[in-house]
Amino acid sequence: MDVDVVVIGAGPAGENAAGRAVRGGLTAAVVEEHLAGGECSYYACIPSKALLRPMELRAEVSRVPGLSAGPIDVEKVLARRDEAISGLDDSGQAEWVGKLPAALLRGRGRLTGPREVEVRAADGTVTRLRARHAVVLATGSVPIVPEIPGLAGARPWFSRDATTVKEVPRRLAVLGGGVVACEMAQALHALGAEETTLLVRGGLLGKMEPFAGESVAASMRESGIDVRTGAAVARVERAAADGPVTVHLGDGSVLEADELLVATGRRAAVRDLGLESAGLSADGPVEVDDSMRVPGTDWLYAVGDVNGRNLLTHMGKYQARVCGDVIAARAAGRPDDGPSLRDGADGRGAPQVVFTDPQVAAVGLTAEQARGKGLDVRVVDYDLGAVSGAYLLGDGYTGRARAVVDEAHKVLVGVTFAGPAVAELLHAATIAVTAEVPLDTLWHAVPAFPTVSEVWLRLLEEYGL
Numbered sequence: 530m531d532v533d534v535v536v537i538g539a540g541p542a543g544e545n546a547a548g549r550a551v552r553g554g555l556t557a558a559v560v561e562e563h564l565a566g567g568e569c570s571y572y573a574c575i576p577s578k579a580l581l582r583p584m585e586l587r588a589e590v591s592r593v594p595g596l597s598a599g600p601i602d603v604e605k606v607l608a609r610r611d612e613a614i615s616g617l618d619d620s621g622q623a624e625w626v627g628k629l630p631a632a633l634l635r636g637r638g639r640l641t642g643p644r645e646v647e648v649r650a651a652d653g654t655v656t657r658l659r660a661r662h663a664v665v666l667a668t669g670s671v672p673i674v675p676e677i678p679g680l681a682g683a684r685p686w687f688s689r690d691a692t693t694v695k696e697v698p699r700r701l702a703v704l705g706g707g708v709v710a711c712e713m714a715q716a717l718h719a720l721g722a723e724e725t726t727l728l729v730r731g732g733l734l735g736k737m738e739p740f741a742g743e744s745v746a747a748s749m750r751e752s753g754i755d756v757r758t759g760a761a762v763a764r765v766e767r768a769a770a771d772g773p774v775t776v777h778l779g780d781g782s783v784l785e786a787d788e789l790l791v792a793t794g795r796r797a798a799v800r801d802l803g804l805e806s807a808g809l810s811a812d813g814p815v816e817v818d819d820s821m822r823v824p825g826t827d828w829l830y831a832v833g834d835v836n837g838r839n840l841l842t843h844m845g846k847y848q849a850r851v852c853g854d855v856i857a858a859r860a861a862g863r864p865d866d867g868p869s870l871r872d873g874a875d876g877r878g879a880p881q882v883v884f885t886d887p888q889v890a891a892v893g894l895t896a897e898q899a900r901g902k903g904l905d906v907r908v909v910d911y912d913l914g915a916v917s918g919a920y921l922l923g924d925g926y927t928g929r930a931r932a933v934v935d936e937a938h939k940v941l942v943g944v945t946f947a948g949p950a951v952a953e954l955l956h957a958a959t960i961a962v963t964a965e966v967p968l969d970t971l972w973h974a975v976p977a978f979p980t981v982s983e984v985w986l987r988l989l990e991e992y993g994l
């Protein structure tokens with residue numbers, strides 16, 4: 530079968546790359562071995578946020594005198610999660626791909642040579658595709674399994690097991706201190722994992738401003754989660770198939786749990802993808818230039834988690850828009866270097882919300898990263914709880930905001946908020962950082978009273994405006 534563009538992987542990045550290429554006048558085929566919609570729709574963003582919402586709302590309600598939240602009905606929460614992931618049925622997404630229109634081929638895709646992809650279906654049938662213009666790799670990522678003696682044989686949980694949980698374990702151990710570990714430890718603790726223990730090598734949310742992880746750790750401890758920083762796991766065992774898992778820690782202590790969730794990062798999904806046939810190393814991530822093309826080729830592109838830039842759905846979709854548009858422009862012989870045809874966002878530090886209690890919302894560089902880049906940095910902090918809008922959200926609202934200012938240009942290069950309901954503050958920060966809005970101009974963007982957004986005014990006043 531000949532087609533203009535072949536996309537391997539129908540996750541959010543792959544679907545959008547195909548969509549933009551078709552919008553640009555090309556034909557496309559999308560190859561998917563599991564579910565159209567990818568990790569995000571069925572096992573990651575959507576189910577995790579559905580599981581976190583009751584915890585968030587309960588915390589909100591508990592801060593407002595005169596209101597009380599009853600106990601969480603776990604069965605109903607799990608049922609809503611199942612509805613949110615369409616019961617792992619991808620017919621809706623498959624229909625969406627069909628309507629682009631693009632062909633959806635079920636099976637495992639593999640590069641076999643320049644512009645050539647082989648698709649092996651579950652029944653062994655092989656289809657060969659030839660791309661006239663481009664092949665886009667959008668295969669996502671898979672969990673990293675740390676080399677800990679006994680771990681593989683102890684049937685550990687990975688993120689999919691946690692997000693599609695049917696029966697919440699009473700005793701849960703979580704290895705890792707990143708986003709998955711923090712979100713799922715809090716969600717499952719709220720849903721019945723009474724004894725939840727977080728085993729963290731360093732601090733929590735280590736890629737963000739230190740106060741973000743510190744405030745999440747404090748909130749977790751207050752809710753009864755046992756947060757152990759500086760913890761090392763020496764060995765793991767599960768003696769009986771239906772028995773508990775035993776975690777032997779580096780300090781000689783032992784922890785017993787019903788399940789052990791391993792959340793120690795993800796790596797590009799490139800196993801058996803045929804990268805060697807394109808002259809590339811078989812290991813990921815698949816590095817790309819800012820048009821999302823693999824250097825040294827004029828036909829191979831990679832978007833989303835597989836290129837390792839920022840493992841976030843919205844960034845994968847952004848890269849996919851760039852990629853699909855660039856492929857269409859190049860195929861038509863149009864200029865391919867317009868401003869929307871290059872990835873200008875990933876390198877700045879992607880916007881991200883961690884849906885913990887408190888939430889963490891950040892964009893751009895941390896103060897340390899900015900200094901590391903040699904910038905003349907000034908850090909401005911403000912107590913979010915001192916903003917009227919935050920006070921009105923509930924008693925005992927605590928939070929913190931940080932702006933990282935590039936003093937040479939008087940613009941923001943990074944902003945971080947940690948506090949309840951800060952997610953929606955993030956896009957204003959993203960605009961300020963991306964558009965490099967001068968602080969003197971930002972001063973005239975007046976936040977409405979009484980909203981939490983007034984923190985923008987306070988940060989600028991604190992800076993000296």
Ligand SMILES: Cc1cc2nc3c(=O)[nH]c(=O)nc-3n(C[C@H](O)[C@H](O)[C@H](O)COP(=O)(O)OP(=O)(O)OC[C@H]3O[C@@H](n4cnc5c(N)ncnc54)[C@H](O)[C@@H]3O)c2cc1C
Binds near residue numbers: 562
């Ligand atoms: C628990 C969890 C929660 C998350 N929450 C958020 C969040 O709230 N917000 C956010 O922005 N990000 C979140 N993420 C990250 C987000 O899920 C990923 O960044 C996103 O799914 C990446 O999209 P993608 O299209 O690159 O890959 P994926 O979504 O992984 O899709 C890749 C697709 O390719 C298919 N595939 C792989 N190899 C082949 C092959 N050889 N042939 C055919 N098909 C193949 C797979 O079956 C899959 O459908 C979360 C991640 C996890 C683990």
Ligand SMILES: NC(=O)c1ccc[n+]([C@@H]2O[C@H](COP(=O)([O-])OP(=O)(O)OC[C@H]3O[C@@H](n4cnc5c(N)ncnc54)[C@H](O)[C@@H]3O)[C@@H](O)[C@H]2O)c1
Binds near residue numbers: 704732
């Ligand atoms: N809300 C969101 O935006 C969201 C939610 C979940 C996941 N994600 C994305 O998914 C990706 C994967 O998340 P993640 O939490 O698995 O990865 P991560 O990179 O955020 O965190 C990995 C954690 O594991 C620890 N770790 C690594 N190796 C270890 C080892 N051998 N022993 C002990 N600890 C070890 C690290 O120190 C770190 O704390 C991230 O890039 C994240 O951005 C995003």
